[in-house]
Every structure is written in C-alpha cells, then in structure tokens.
Amino acid sequence: MRKYLLLVWLLCLTATFALAQETKPMSWKDVATWKYMPNSAFKLSPDGQWMAYALIGIEADGELILQKVSDPESKKTFPIGNTTYPSFEFSENSQWIAFKEYPKFKEKEANEKAKGKPLKEKLHLIKLGTDDKKTFEGVGGFSFNNDAASHLLINLPKEGNGEQKGSDVLIYHLNSGKSQNLGNVREHSANKAGTHLAYSVDAANSQGNGLYLLTLSTNSIQVLDSDEAGYQSLNWTEKGDAFAALKMKKDKKYKQDHGILLGVKNLNNPQVILYEPAKDSTGFDQKYTISQNRRPMWSEDLTRLFYGIHPLVLAEKESPKKEENKDSLATAESVKIAKIMADTTIKSIADLQKAIAKLDSGKVNGKKSNEAKKPEMTIWHWQDDRLQSRQQVMENMDKNYSFWAMYDVVAKKHIALQDSSMRDLNILPYQHFALGSDRQKYELDINLNGQNYQDFFLVDLKTGTITPLFENFYMPSFASMPRPSTDGKKLLYGKDGHFHVYDILTKTHTNITEKLPVSMINTEDDHNVKDPLQNPLGWSSDSKYVLVRDGWDIWQIPMSAKESPINLTQNGKKDKIRYQYRFMLDPEEKGIDLSKTVYIRTYGESTKKSGVATLSPAKAGLATGPAMLIWEDANIGGIAKAKKSGVFTYTKEKFNEPTQVYLTDATLANGKKVTENAPDASNYAWSTGVKLVDYVTTKGDSLQAALFLPANYVAGQKYPTVVYYYEKLSQTLHNWSNPGYNGTGWSPSMYTSNGYAVLIPDIVYKMDDPGMSAVWAVLPAVDAAIKTGVIDENKMGLHGHSWGGYQTSFLITQTTRFKAAAAGAPLTNMISMYDLIYWNSGGGNMSIFEASQGRFLGGPWENWDAYERNSPIYHVKNVQTPLLMLHNDKDGAVDFTQGVEYYNALRRLKKPVIMVQYLGENHGLGKLENRKDYSVRMMEFFDHHLKGLPAPDWISKGVPRLKLGEHLEERAF
CATH class of the missing domain: 3.40.50.1820 (Alpha/Beta hydrolase fold, catalytic domain)
Structure with a gap:
C-alpha cells in the first residue's frame, strides 16, 4: 500500500512538474497572435440577460463570444476577422445582436501585397436564443432604430467615383425579414423612439436631392424639401420629437456654399420651418452665410433654432486668356532682331547666345514683362498672438470656424449670438443662457508663459444680449472652468483657491467653500500655477447641491443658506482613502441624482487597494457615510449597469492577471467572472x-x-x-x-x-x-x-x-x-x-x-x-x-x-x-x-x-x- 501511495505521489509530482514546465516566457513573436479583450469590447443586452465580448489580436483573427448570462453552456463563438475595433450592438428590445466580420489577417496581408481594391466587410444579424443568423455582404456602418428596435439600418459603401455624395441604405425589417433599399442617401438618422427615419438624398446631377421623412411603422415617405442643393447635418432633439438640418446651395461668386436652415417638428403632420438668410437683407448681415461646419439644433421648447454662421469669401477670379495676335508677335520678333543687330558688345557666338536668352527670358529693363509668380513663404512677427507654426496647424479649423446664431421661430427673427470679439460660446442646458469666452487679449502671453486667462460673458438666449461676467479670469487648471447647473441657471467656478457659484437670475456670487474645515486646493500639483483646485464631481440633478472633493473626501454643498455642507464620505482623509470619481451608470442622466445610490471609485493612497463605495441619500441633513462594497489588492473599475434591469458588471485585474469582467447585482457582492480575456495566458510565465x-x-x-x-x-x-x-x-x-x-x-x-x-x-x-x-x-x-x-x-x-x-x-x-x-x-x-x-x-x-x-x-x-x-x-x-x-x-x-x-x-x-x-x-x-x-x-x-x-x-x-x-x-x- 505504501509503495502504491508513493507511486501515486511521484506521478502527481511529475505531472505537476510537467505542467509547470509548460509555461514559458512570452517572446516578441508570440505577441503578434496574442488574443485579448480590448477596452469597451464587453456589452450587456439592455435587459441584462445576454452578454457579448470580443477577442482580437494584432496579427490574428478575432472572435465574438455570445452567451446567455445565466447559462454558460449557451456560449457561442463567431469569427470577426482581423480588426482593432470590434463592432457589435444589441437591439434595445434585447432580441437581436448585430456584429461586423472583417477580412482575415492573411487576406488583408495578401491584398496589401497585391495592391488590390479595398476588401469588403460582412454584417451578421442573430436573433438571440435561436440559431437564426442572416448575413449581409459588402456593408459599411449599421444601427438599429433605437428604442423601437424594429429595423436594422445598413450603410452600403458607395460604388464608383460619381459626383453624388449619397450611397445606398438597406433597411431590414426585423419582424418580417423583408428588405428595402433607399438610394443615394447622404445622411440618415432615426429618432430616439425609433418611429421615424430622417434622411437626405444626394444623387447624380442633384436629381431628387432633398430632405425626407420615413415613418417606419407604415413605410410611408414624405418629401419635406427638395432642391438642387446639398442636404446635410441632420440633428434630432434628445426627445426625438423634432430635428434640424441644413440645405447648402452653390454660388460661383463665393468660395462657400450658401446655407439655408431647416427645422422640422410635429412629425405626424410635419411642419417645416425654412429660413433663407439671402432673403433676409434687413435682419441678416449679407456678408455672412449659415455655415455647414456646425450642426443646427432645436431649443428644448422648440421655439428657437441654433446654427453657425461664417463670413462669405469671394471666389478668386480667373484671368481671361488672351488671344494670340500674330501681327504683334511678328512685330515683337522684329524688335528683338533689331536690338541684337544694334548691340555692339556682341563679339562672339557666346555673346550672341546670351543676348538672345536675355530677350527670351521676358525681362524688360531688368523686370519680367509677364505676371510674376507669388513666392511661397511665411512671415514670423514678434507681435503674432500665435506662432506661425501654430497658425498653420490651426489653419483648417480657423477656416471652418463659425459663430453661433439663433432663429426665433415665432418672431421669424435671426439673432447673431457672437462675433469675432467672443470666439467661444457654450449653450447652457434648457437654452435660457449661453456662456461666452474669449482669450484673444491674453493669447500672446498665454503662449509665452503658459498662465491661462480668459474673459467670460453671459448671453441671454431670448434677446441675444451679451453681458460681461469675468474679465482677466485666471484658470490654473480645468477645475476652475465655469460649469453650468443642471437647470442652466447657475455656474460653478473656481477662483483664488475656492469654489464659487454665480446665480444668473439674481446676479449674485457666493463662495461655497470658504467655511469648510478643509482646502479644495490640489496641493500635489507641483506645476508653476497658483492654487489649482481639485476637480469637482458636479451638480445634483435638481441643481440644489454641488459635490466637490478635497482630494480625499466628497463634500455636498447646498445652494440654500438654511442647510450646511456635509462630508458625505467622512473617513477619506483619516484612513488615507481617496474617493476619486463617480461611476455614471445612466448615460442619459442630467446631473447627480442624490435620491438614488451613488457609486464612487475608491483608492488607497498608501495601500494601492481599490474598490467601489456607495453613498446613500443624506437624511435630516446628516450623511450616513459610505458603504464599501469592494475593497481589494487589485485594480477595480468599469462599473456598468444593464439599461433596463438591475444587472451590474465590474472589471478586475492585477499586474499578473488579465482584466476580466464580473457579473453581479447592485450590491456588487459575489461577483461571478464571465469573460475569458487572454485565453492563452496560462501558456506563458x-x-x-x-x-x-x-x-x-x-x-x-x-x-x-x-x-x-x-x-x-x-x-x-x-x-x-x-x-x-x-x-x-x-x-x-x-x-x-x-x-x-x-x-x-x-x-x-x-x-x-x-x-x-x-x-x-x-x-x-x-x-x-x-x-x-x-x-x-x-x-x-x-x-x-x-x-x-x-x-x-x-x-x-x-x-x-x-x-x-x-x-x-x-x-x-x-x-x-x-x-x-x-x-x-x-x-x-x-x-x-x-x-x-x-x-x-x-x-x-x-x-x-x-x-x-x-x-x-x-x-x-x-x-x-x-x-x-x-x-x-x-x-x-x-x-x-x-x-x-x-x-x-x-x-x-x-x-x-x-x-x-x-x-x-x-x-x-x-x-x-x-x-x-x-x-x-x-x-x-x-x-x-x-x-x-x-x-x-x-x-x-x-x-x-x-x-x-x-x-x-x-x-x-x-x-x-x-x-x-x-x-x-x-x-x-
């Protein structure tokens, strides 16, 4: 018996040793075919029942892994070819997934050597829970029609080199399996509800160019506007109840096209608002036009449209070609011969050749008789605000720059909101006001010494009135930048080592951190700037509070004088835990909803641990303190939530353990690893x-x-x-x-x-x-x-x-x-x-x-x-x-x-x-x-x-x- 046990032990030892010997150092050649899950390549279906992630390699063909969350046995793997950016999406109703398959690495390599035409890509559509898969050949981009998830919209790359900018869009009806084709589509976009598809047509010779609206449930198409023009820049409102667009018409007198504004609302019986600046000689400066470089947009209440304008530039005139006058040419030749014969300095054949060359060069009295060519050069001047090299880098951006303007639909009035004296404008939430800024007065010094100053202005978006807010405002870091409240009526900004709030309606400034027992200054910033602040977390969803950081803890600062600031985390500075930032779980949120649980990323400054804590709503003005959900010797991050369920995921990694995704619930407890990132990791040391x-x-x-x-x-x-x-x-x-x-x-x-x-x-x-x-x-x-x-x-x-x-x-x-x-x-x-x-x-x-x-x-x-x-x-x-x-x-x-x-x-x-x-x-x-x-x-x-x-x-x-x-x-x- 002892011999038998010894033999078993020896066999186990040998097996263990052999297993240990199988791992090897990774060589640089191994890296080429190493497969891994890139960032953002993991997705949950909106109902949290399905998950998908991609594995890719530098010189390897990737794969998409799809499975039902609750059933690992349902896992299926699909080839996606060689790509750096896997493309896959779940439908909003969690019934479908679509993903692209790219050419294989060897196909790409062979095609590159042969200098062949671009290889085509495929799109696969799978109905979740079934083996049904439909493949579309030769595709470009794709998308589902948002919330409705009734159609799959597929871009088909343009064939040929025609002047038209449109190409075909294939609309696949998910329920019936039928397809329809829209031809010569330049742009298309579905509204949030997925009920309507707005699109523009750009065809050969501008035949049929226009703006169209397709009602997807009835498959009915309405022509909203049609002209020999280019239609572009479709932009739906967030609710999806209206959209804006531009119509661009050519004018040979100018380098730019003339812009015309289109606004569409009341989708069931579309109302089209059209504003043509060229016909508004009293309200619109005719030296300008609407710019194609800025997407137009509706105001929240659908009473105003916002768009960009820029100056018109005259086209360069071509010099008319002069017809050759044979008599004058003959006369010129006679003059040349007479000059040569009268030149007594010509003593040799070489002298004669020089004289002829001089006359042929076109020089008369030392000057060229024909039009001189312009030199290619740059003039660097010591008073330039920006170096010439900077101007060259920014040239296209400067050429394409546009100023915000507004059209009042009811008053039928255009209002310019900014000009060259105010270069930047940020329209605030709900479009009551805009925050303008300009640094031109300080730009030379900023470029020389790096100390950042700006002037700020407030613009009333009802009247267009501009009011100075700050002059010579110092910004040691981005944390000081004024940022709007969720309702767009207040501004949080940093100044002199403190955070302040400006109430736009009452025109009052309040220092909201001066009475705190801690400093908001980032003392660890060792650059040559004065009093840089810690980045704030932002405004609450009701605009009644601001959340700021002292580098350790998070503080809730009320806008009401009846309340006191609260240290929500309490133990950060004491325990050397940094409450770093908030996980944004709802991409459509407006501000921080303090009535709900807030998830915060935590980091131990001296331990290097990391994790996630939650902040519960304060009660009776008192903080309940943080609840540490995860706290490990690992790098924890990437908290995400399924859009329509309580399924959560987070990522975890260590220096010697590849990043993996863990599935859990709102407690983040008992996380279950659901990915196999770097599947070959066990082969290497x-x-x-x-x-x-x-x-x-x-x-x-x-x-x-x-x-x-x-x-x-x-x-x-x-x-x-x-x-x-x-x-x-x-x-x-x-x-x-x-x-x-x-x-x-x-x-x-x-x-x-x-x-x-x-x-x-x-x-x-x-x-x-x-x-x-x-x-x-x-x-x-x-x-x-x-x-x-x-x-x-x-x-x-x-x-x-x-x-x-x-x-x-x-x-x-x-x-x-x-x-x-x-x-x-x-x-x-x-x-x-x-x-x-x-x-x-x-x-x-x-x-x-x-x-x-x-x-x-x-x-x-x-x-x-x-x-x-x-x-x-x-x-x-x-x-x-x-x-x-x-x-x-x-x-x-x-x-x-x-x-x-x-x-x-x-x-x-x-x-x-x-x-x-x-x-x-x-x-x-x-x-x-x-x-x-x-x-x-x-x-x-x-x-x-x-x-x-x-x-x-x-x-x-x-x-x-x-x-x-x-x-x-x-x-x-």
Missing part, C-alpha cells in the same frame, strides 16, 4: 507578484514605488531590473499590462515574463529642478528596493520615454550605478529646447517650461543656472552608462535635434551610445513593423548589458548604410 516599496526622497518627501517580481521568482535570488518612471506611477501596482508592441518599445509584462524585475518609482518635483528632482527621488527608491532582496544592484537598467526619456538622459549624468539605459525621445538641452517648437500643436515650448512639465520660474535668460543645472548636455562628460536612444526625424513633441545634440556630444567623447531613428515617425512609433523592431532591439540591449547575453552586431559594431536593408530583412517578422 508571468510576474510572480508585486511589492510596494516605501521610501523617503533626498528632500524628505515620503513616496512609494511599485516593484514587479519576475516570472518564477525565487525568494533570496536577485534579478536584473529595469527601472521605469514618468512622474507618479506607483498607482499602477495592480494594473494589468497587455503584452504588445508599444510605440515606445516598453511592455512591463514582457520584461517580467522574461526574467526581469521592474521597478516603477514615484517622482515629485521641486521648482527649478526637474532633473535633480528625478535624482532625489529615483536613487532613494532604488536603495529601498534593493533592501527587498529582489534587485541585483549590479544589473540595473533605466528606461523612460519623452519626459521619462529626459529623466533617463539626465540620471546617467549624475550616477554610474546603472549598467544600461534606454531613453526614448529625450529632452537633452533645456536651454535650446525652451525656444524650439512643439510641432504637433505648432506652439512654442516656453509655456511648457514655465507653467507645465518643465517647472521652471521664467526663461533661461533670467534663470540660467537652473536650466543649465538640469540639462543632460551640460553634464555629458560624466556619462559612463551605455545608452540606447530612440529619436525619430519627424518627432513633433521633442525636436529631433535634441537627440542629435546628445548623441553627437556622447560620440565626441567616445561614450557608448546608439541612436535609432525611424524615418517619418513622430514622438512614438506608429507603424507596426517599426514597433516590432524597436521592442526587440530594446530588450536585446538590456539582455546584453544586464543578463550578459552576447551582443548582436548592431550593438557591438553598428550597421553600415549599404548593409542596412539586408540587416532589416533578416530581422523582420
């Missing part, structure tokens, strides 16, 4: 776990670092480690990192899978010392992490990208503790970088340095020592760490010259540096082949320097230009 490392910086700040253990970690052994950073990131301790070809080459789960520990420390900043701040934070973090026994202090590397790349390039000038460093797109000379351009936006870098990430007081000429002290280039002689640098020639964030400057300085000093440059790439790598290549190279670089693996030739010798093509071909996969 992942990080064994995480550690939270506490440390104190050189300047006395208490911070934390996330330490991710390598796969197959054995206590007592030390491991090669890559240190990665970007300001504060310890909150990512429990975040799953999906293996992938990142645009920066970095994938922490890939490094831990391949035997590395990864340390991610927090960095806080001192003004005028961004580089030294990294030294003061990172080195103590490393010291504390080494004490865990995980890190091999002789095999440590550094990596960061952009701002993290700057910190990497600076750290290696201050310490020799690291054996290798990889810096992506680093800033290397703060002095020269200050005056360069952030080409992606076209703006200058100076505002970034003075009020954002740079954290300097003033420019280099008034703070030279600080800029020089924190610039890697000025300490380059200290570098002893081998450096791999990624910098691309079209980097629109950190200018390519920053990488070149540092590379050349290191090379001049014969320091070990390699710079890789991917042609045409921006700040991060976009092309898949480039992302693959750099991901592999960076790990090879660390493998050599930290693991002692043989160096590939590109590291040890470099690659000559003439052999680069062969080198890249050998490595491609």
Whole structure:
C-alpha cells in the first residue's frame, strides 16, 4: 500500500512538474497572435440577460463570444476577422445582436501585397436564443432604430467615383425579414423612439436631392424639401420629437456654399420651418452665410433654432486668356532682331547666345514683362498672438470656424449670438443662457508663459444680449472652468483657491467653500500655477447641491443658506482613502441624482487597494457615510449597469492577471467572472507578484514605488531590473499590462515574463529642478528596493520615454550605478529646447517650461543656472552608462535635434551610445513593423548589458548604410 501511495505521489509530482514546465516566457513573436479583450469590447443586452465580448489580436483573427448570462453552456463563438475595433450592438428590445466580420489577417496581408481594391466587410444579424443568423455582404456602418428596435439600418459603401455624395441604405425589417433599399442617401438618422427615419438624398446631377421623412411603422415617405442643393447635418432633439438640418446651395461668386436652415417638428403632420438668410437683407448681415461646419439644433421648447454662421469669401477670379495676335508677335520678333543687330558688345557666338536668352527670358529693363509668380513663404512677427507654426496647424479649423446664431421661430427673427470679439460660446442646458469666452487679449502671453486667462460673458438666449461676467479670469487648471447647473441657471467656478457659484437670475456670487474645515486646493500639483483646485464631481440633478472633493473626501454643498455642507464620505482623509470619481451608470442622466445610490471609485493612497463605495441619500441633513462594497489588492473599475434591469458588471485585474469582467447585482457582492480575456495566458510565465516599496526622497518627501517580481521568482535570488518612471506611477501596482508592441518599445509584462524585475518609482518635483528632482527621488527608491532582496544592484537598467526619456538622459549624468539605459525621445538641452517648437500643436515650448512639465520660474535668460543645472548636455562628460536612444526625424513633441545634440556630444567623447531613428515617425512609433523592431532591439540591449547575453552586431559594431536593408530583412517578422 505504501509503495502504491508513493507511486501515486511521484506521478502527481511529475505531472505537476510537467505542467509547470509548460509555461514559458512570452517572446516578441508570440505577441503578434496574442488574443485579448480590448477596452469597451464587453456589452450587456439592455435587459441584462445576454452578454457579448470580443477577442482580437494584432496579427490574428478575432472572435465574438455570445452567451446567455445565466447559462454558460449557451456560449457561442463567431469569427470577426482581423480588426482593432470590434463592432457589435444589441437591439434595445434585447432580441437581436448585430456584429461586423472583417477580412482575415492573411487576406488583408495578401491584398496589401497585391495592391488590390479595398476588401469588403460582412454584417451578421442573430436573433438571440435561436440559431437564426442572416448575413449581409459588402456593408459599411449599421444601427438599429433605437428604442423601437424594429429595423436594422445598413450603410452600403458607395460604388464608383460619381459626383453624388449619397450611397445606398438597406433597411431590414426585423419582424418580417423583408428588405428595402433607399438610394443615394447622404445622411440618415432615426429618432430616439425609433418611429421615424430622417434622411437626405444626394444623387447624380442633384436629381431628387432633398430632405425626407420615413415613418417606419407604415413605410410611408414624405418629401419635406427638395432642391438642387446639398442636404446635410441632420440633428434630432434628445426627445426625438423634432430635428434640424441644413440645405447648402452653390454660388460661383463665393468660395462657400450658401446655407439655408431647416427645422422640422410635429412629425405626424410635419411642419417645416425654412429660413433663407439671402432673403433676409434687413435682419441678416449679407456678408455672412449659415455655415455647414456646425450642426443646427432645436431649443428644448422648440421655439428657437441654433446654427453657425461664417463670413462669405469671394471666389478668386480667373484671368481671361488672351488671344494670340500674330501681327504683334511678328512685330515683337522684329524688335528683338533689331536690338541684337544694334548691340555692339556682341563679339562672339557666346555673346550672341546670351543676348538672345536675355530677350527670351521676358525681362524688360531688368523686370519680367509677364505676371510674376507669388513666392511661397511665411512671415514670423514678434507681435503674432500665435506662432506661425501654430497658425498653420490651426489653419483648417480657423477656416471652418463659425459663430453661433439663433432663429426665433415665432418672431421669424435671426439673432447673431457672437462675433469675432467672443470666439467661444457654450449653450447652457434648457437654452435660457449661453456662456461666452474669449482669450484673444491674453493669447500672446498665454503662449509665452503658459498662465491661462480668459474673459467670460453671459448671453441671454431670448434677446441675444451679451453681458460681461469675468474679465482677466485666471484658470490654473480645468477645475476652475465655469460649469453650468443642471437647470442652466447657475455656474460653478473656481477662483483664488475656492469654489464659487454665480446665480444668473439674481446676479449674485457666493463662495461655497470658504467655511469648510478643509482646502479644495490640489496641493500635489507641483506645476508653476497658483492654487489649482481639485476637480469637482458636479451638480445634483435638481441643481440644489454641488459635490466637490478635497482630494480625499466628497463634500455636498447646498445652494440654500438654511442647510450646511456635509462630508458625505467622512473617513477619506483619516484612513488615507481617496474617493476619486463617480461611476455614471445612466448615460442619459442630467446631473447627480442624490435620491438614488451613488457609486464612487475608491483608492488607497498608501495601500494601492481599490474598490467601489456607495453613498446613500443624506437624511435630516446628516450623511450616513459610505458603504464599501469592494475593497481589494487589485485594480477595480468599469462599473456598468444593464439599461433596463438591475444587472451590474465590474472589471478586475492585477499586474499578473488579465482584466476580466464580473457579473453581479447592485450590491456588487459575489461577483461571478464571465469573460475569458487572454485565453492563452496560462501558456506563458508571468510576474510572480508585486511589492510596494516605501521610501523617503533626498528632500524628505515620503513616496512609494511599485516593484514587479519576475516570472518564477525565487525568494533570496536577485534579478536584473529595469527601472521605469514618468512622474507618479506607483498607482499602477495592480494594473494589468497587455503584452504588445508599444510605440515606445516598453511592455512591463514582457520584461517580467522574461526574467526581469521592474521597478516603477514615484517622482515629485521641486521648482527649478526637474532633473535633480528625478535624482532625489529615483536613487532613494532604488536603495529601498534593493533592501527587498529582489534587485541585483549590479544589473540595473533605466528606461523612460519623452519626459521619462529626459529623466533617463539626465540620471546617467549624475550616477554610474546603472549598467544600461534606454531613453526614448529625450529632452537633452533645456536651454535650446525652451525656444524650439512643439510641432504637433505648432506652439512654442516656453509655456511648457514655465507653467507645465518643465517647472521652471521664467526663461533661461533670467534663470540660467537652473536650466543649465538640469540639462543632460551640460553634464555629458560624466556619462559612463551605455545608452540606447530612440529619436525619430519627424518627432513633433521633442525636436529631433535634441537627440542629435546628445548623441553627437556622447560620440565626441567616445561614450557608448546608439541612436535609432525611424524615418517619418513622430514622438512614438506608429507603424507596426517599426514597433516590432524597436521592442526587440530594446530588450536585446538590456539582455546584453544586464543578463550578459552576447551582443548582436548592431550593438557591438553598428550597421553600415549599404548593409542596412539586408540587416532589416533578416530581422523582420
């Protein structure tokens, strides 16, 4: 018996060992076919009875998983081809699901090589609970007709290159299974109830162009307007009881079409309101027209229509072609010959050729006789509010800019609501008022020093009257931005470290936080701005309360002086729990309904735990306190609710456990995992776990670092480690990192899978010392992490990208503790970088340095020592760490010259540096082949320097230009 038990034990041990041996480090080639569930690729049917989610892969074909929530055995899998963005929808009555199937990866690859026509996509329609599936070939977009869910609307891509902008729309009747086709449809949109379909027709030669309304229950079509014009910009009201549209008519005199406004209401017996500005010479400035660049909309009470207007620009006149006059040509030739014969300076054939060429060039007295061509140039002027580069980036937006205007349907009157002196306008809820703003007076200074000021105005939407509200209003952060109450009659705004409310009707300002025992200032914001506030949660649905945060707790502030503010969460600051934000469970809500349970995301600042708490309605002016529903050593988020039932879901992940969706009820208790994200995860070795490392910086700040253990970690052994950073990131301790070809080459789960520990420390900043701040934070973090026994202090590397790349390039000038460093797109000379351009936006870098990430007081000429002290280039002689640098020639964030400057300085000093440059790439790598290549190279670089693996030739010798093509071909996969 003992022998038998021993044999069983040995067999079990062998099986366990074999199972353990089956897992392997994930290779970069494995990433290509790795399948995962992307964000937002999980959906519940409105009744909560069905669920669907998609799995996709970079170079793999995806699949859609569909099942009844209560019956795992009902699970079915459908192929969806190769896509990055799966497209699937449940009908509102929870009877149908429709999803797209894209071409397979191999089909795409073969088609790309053959340079074939675009491949077609399919749409599948399934009746839930049955095996019925109908497929539609060659489709574009699709949608159900909203609440009614009686029809499926399918866009069919336009065939050919005709002038018409319309294409076919297939309407599939879900109950009868019959189809009908609407031809030449430019736009279509169903109302919320799903009873009516508004659509516009744009056909060849404008034949039949018009605006139409289809009543879906009777299949009857009404022509609302028809003309040789373009109909567009359909926009239903939220209730779906009316819609607005534009009719655009061409006029050869102008560059733009003339806009005509259409409003449709009373759907059963449609009433069409038409406003044509060209016929309103007294009420509408004829230098303007209605703009096609802004969708028109009805007011809530259907008494007014809002739309955009913009100036008309005359078309450029073509110069008439002159007919050739043969007699005059002959005369001109005779004059030329006479001039040449009279020229006594002609002594040789060469002189004669020069004289003829001079006459043929058309120059008369040193000037061209024909019309001169315009030069292509830009004039940069010191008084430009925006740099010319910024103006170029914004050119199309500026050209297409329009001002809000209003048409009073009863009075039949047009009212312009803004002009060039008030560039922005936000129409407030219920359309009683609008909030206007303008920053033109301050734009030059904003672009220079980054300190944000604006003027604000109130616009009465009954009369169009404009009243100044704030002048020179300072906004240290977005939290100070005025935001309307749910009823549109009050504004919450931040000023001087407090929140205030402006009552539009009584014209009174009230400081609503000055009597609180806590501050609303975000003291952890270490940028060069004054008193930035914590972001508020917003207004209650009845506009009687505002919910704000002090960074820990949530406070309910009443608008009535008879009530007192309430700390709804109570224990946040005491227990170091941050009540961060509210989960919005109803996408159609208007404000925070305090009569219902409110779900709040929670985060433990020192523990890194996360979860969900609920706030119940306050009773008798007293808060009942939060109820913690979930509180785990994991990353909890994504709370969602089925639209028409009490079924809830939430997501949960850990650094070594892929994100999964859990099904539950309103209590969030006993969550049941219902997804199989990353189904191949068990085949690979992942990080064994995480550690939270506490440390104190050189300047006395208490911070934390996330330490991710390598796969197959054995206590007592030390491991090669890559240190990665970007300001504060310890909150990512429990975040799953999906293996992938990142645009920066970095994938922490890939490094831990391949035997590395990864340390991610927090960095806080001192003004005028961004580089030294990294030294003061990172080195103590490393010291504390080494004490865990995980890190091999002789095999440590550094990596960061952009701002993290700057910190990497600076750290290696201050310490020799690291054996290798990889810096992506680093800033290397703060002095020269200050005056360069952030080409992606076209703006200058100076505002970034003075009020954002740079954290300097003033420019280099008034703070030279600080800029020089924190610039890697000025300490380059200290570098002893081998450096791999990624910098691309079209980097629109950190200018390519920053990488070149540092590379050349290191090379001049014969320091070990390699710079890789991917042609045409921006700040991060976009092309898949480039992302693959750099991901592999960076790990090879660390493998050599930290693991002692043989160096590939590109590291040890470099690659000559003439052999680069062969080198890249050998490595491609």
